[in-house]
Amino acid sequence: MSYIRLVNVTKRFGDVTAVNNLNLEIGKGECFSMLGPSGCGKTTTLRMVSGFEDLSDGEVWVGDRLLSSPKKHHYVPPENRNFGMVFQAFAVWPHMSVYENVAFPLRIRKLPKAEIEQRTTDALRSTNLLQAAEDSPDSLSGGGKQRVALARALAINPDVMLLDEPLSSLDPHLREEMRFEIKDLQRKYGFSIIYVTHDQSEAMALSDRILVMKAGVVQQIDTPLNVYNRPTNRFVFSFIGLSNFMDAVRKDGKLYIKGDSRPLPDSLKPQEALNGEETISLASRPSEIEFTGASDPSGVQGLVTRKAFLGEIVDYQIKIGDQTLRVQLGRRDAAHDTDEVCHLRFLRPSWYGLGE
């Protein structure tokens, strides 16, 4: 059941198209993340949903309510959209107490006094801020300030919660903790989340679905698992998780890693769609490669050029032809040392054309 709908949404700043023809449906109570490098249009998209940025083209719907449509000259200003929103820089008001910050949206709505008190207290309790209610937000840590921002967004009991990199100003330890707090709050209140981040592990941990974006164009929309395991293109593969790319060339019907004299085994076969291309890319994840014996027919020979012991895992740099790749193995599987010849087996190889 789609609840939030973006139809052909486009945003142009002068000659630059920041978001190009985006179509999106997000369900009620779903946690949906937008992921991408900076400048990819994810924040612009969120700001179009919130109403801070107007659309160049397309429509934004929530339920059966049309929020923005330049064609129909329809625009609901942010203050009337009834969303909760949390910003990266906290944006809590330093001249009001924690309590006043959280009560602000309720006072704006001119709710009865008793209800304001009730809902503010509830929101503060949900975010463990009850003790700090009368403090100035400036006396709180980064995590505390972000809790105030969350409580303020919760107070109006929104149907949609917009989170704009809410955790990137926090230190890593706190980030993980807050991540689960947000998830718990969602379970309790049942709002939909649109979450913008450039941190893939954050997106993976929180989301029901992830959208990967590049230069204003959607690359993939899928569950975290599928985005990781079945990236639709080279960009998504490289953006999610660690990745290796080695160029391979065709010669006499066989495939060679660039600069290597031994052909690749038949088990490493690209999909037929790539048959017409001279040079293609073998993509692999460092954790999905293992050492094998010299006799293994699916093995590829390489030379260990660097070995780094990282505790639980050992990180290898291996040279095949003139290409290098990273391999990460558990401590017990680390059988080779620097300058030794080794044989590698690719557990989940993917092939991409260079143009992608």
Place this chain on the structure above:
Amino acid sequence: MSAIKKDSGFGVAHIILFFSIAILVIVVAVPVLLILFNAFFVNGHFNSRDFYNVLMQPETYAALKNSLIIASCTTIGSTIIGTFFAWLVTRTDLPYKGFMKGVFLVPFMLPSFIGALAWKMLLSPNAGFINKFLMSTFHLTEPVFNIYNYFGISMVEVMYLFPFVFIQVCGALERMDPTLEESARISGAGLLTITRKITIPLVMPSILSGALLIMLYSMAHFGTVAVLGVENGIYNIPTLIYERIHQSGGSFEAIRTGTVLATVLVVSAAVIIWAQHKILGKGHYQIIGGKSFRPMELKLRGLRYPLLAFCIFYIAFTIVLPTVVIFLVGGLKTYGLAFTLENLSLDNYKYILTEYTVTKDAIFNSISLGLAAAVITMFAGVMISYVIVKMKVRGKGILEFLGMLPFSVPGSVIALGVILAWSGQFGINLYNTVWIILVAYIARYMAFSLKSNSAALEQVHDSLMEASRSCGATMWQSLKDIVIPLVRPGMLASFFLIFLPALRELTVSIMLYSPTTRTIGVAIYTLNEDGETVMSAALAGIALIIIVTGQTIINRITKKVGE
């Protein structure tokens, strides 16, 4: 091997500290102490009753009252205008915002006493051009406007002082994290509610701090009141001090009145500075945000062009009109003639630049005084700021206290103080020489230099100096090769921050000049007092050209340095 040498930096550090303290003591502290001493001690005995009596004399009491009234009106007017224009150019979709912002800073360049002269020519009840025009057009017997009153004086001061608030509020609004306002908006608040409940409270510290700056300036401001008030018997504190000292030629009574009034100025300045620190310290919110989107703009819709027209009219009325009048009057053969082509020529300008000794000397004096004061104060400022910001030596506390002094000592107080200190009582008599003006300028502009140099030094992290020391450089070498190159933009800024205002200085020079040591400001003022209105206007015109040219060059340079 010898043991580690203890306190290897002892000599150098303490020499620097000693010099820094000495400079501030001689230049600022001694004059202020002499004023306090002369105000409270009669014949070597403490006498607070006499202090009170002087304050209660009708003229002194009136001057105090006038200073307060004019400063209050000016502050309120400037704060409203400055905040409004700042909001207009940062938070609305006014057309040509960037350009208008630059234009609103122009009044900073114009000396307010030259503005006052222009307004006197325009609005004085009998001879003012606007009054004469209205009277002849509508056959009136009475002039329409009278500028010789509190309202006129405050109005002129507002015109040239409001940028203090404007610049502070613009800065605060531009730096403010837009998400602070956006989160109020998503909470359901409309733009007016946000302005009232979020934006204004958050920039309130900047508004107040700009307002206090104007209060401080206006209380101690000489020029406008001297031009517009004195004629009608309106004296404020600085004009009364000048009047007394000037008329009596430095009699004991005059000095006493002067020191008592100066004490009042020092105390009120101290209170204002204290209040400003308090406001900035307590209310200095961290409102600077991370990633920045354009802040929301209020759509003015139908009001866009009317408001733009209003801004342009305001600028035309307060900047263009007075400037044009100054140049036109400067071109007249005699004051009072109509502005027709046969009455106008460049002869006056040629005359004052090439033949008239008074103005030629004045220009030479101002430029050499400005250069000397700027160079000396710049280097002294670097040294003192360095001790305050960077060095860890005992006795630094004294310097920190002394370093605050220049900020709270108004110009007329400094002038009176250097008269007391350098008129021979202590073996050195600089009175009636150009040197006493130089000493006063150094004291007056030390605050500027300290401010921009300590700001620059705070940017230089200690580790840079430590890295240089660990590479084997001595303290002097590190200063020369590391610190000075890094703070050069700050030094350059302080040089110009001193040189340009010094060119048009009036408050201090008017108390200290002798017939051969007139500065540009003094020459403009005295020529006007002597009825040489045309010459005065011509010199003012030339001063404006020098100032505007200088400012343009600075903007170029600082832009380049900034890149």
